[in-house]
Amino acid sequence: MSDLVRIQEKDFSIDEEVRRVSAASKGIGAVATFLGAARDFSKGETITGLSFEHYPVMAEKKLADIRERALGNFNIIEMGIVHRVGKIDIGENIVLIVAASAHRNDAFMACEWAITELKRTTPIWKSETTSKGEVWVSETP
Template sequence: MARVSIQTHDFDVAAEIAALRAGDGGVGAVCSFIGTVRDRNDGSPVSAMELEHYPGMTEKAIEAMIDEALRRFDIRAARVIHRVGPLQVCDQIVFVAVTSAHRGQSFQACEFLMDYLKTQAPFWKKESTPQGERWVDARVADDAALARWGITAGNG
């Protein structure tokens, strides 16, 4: 199973978690995160979102993030799925799952990967609002979340 998938189609959370932990008797914990399209952002209604990326570069960047998580945390495996293309409110956008022997390492690695994804992965988001379409800028709060892991975001 690939560690990273960038895709337009939806994903099945239960199937992904089952595949990630299949046959590994050392797994004592699985932590996962699912991000979805919400109906508001920065105080404005959002009706849809479109995500763009650089094929090849995006996968390579996320693979490097997983390698870094494996170095930092005592985890057994990780899986990241990120959707691209047009998405509607309530659609799943991103899936991150991590396995480890104990829950603490899974929680930390999953949060680390999401913090890294929000700031360092080469994705661009465009939201549809009543005022028209707008590109979503990087958030200072996301950079601060990454900084707690000792990494400075290159968004400034």
């Protein structure tokens, strides 16, 4: 399980993460993924870089909790969540949710729920570098 939910500085491979989750069962027939990436604009400003900070231990606990609740509340077989912290360049990966189920609808629903829940409950903060300097982001759409 610890491999399936991680916070790390280094980039991740979507293929590897999907394989890791899919290894849970031969009954998996659908895998939905959500990939969050670093875009170059925010509220009309040009962004040149991002940085993420987390509350160690608590953030990992919240991600593990999201996986547990997803497994309990949706008809999915396995879920993986990886979030990067530290400096992230434009275009790079930030977060990946992988939800695996027998049929597609359950995977789609669990994946959408998990990223929304992550944004709501996980102590991770983003700062954006703009021409005005580095600014902490206080709200996420």
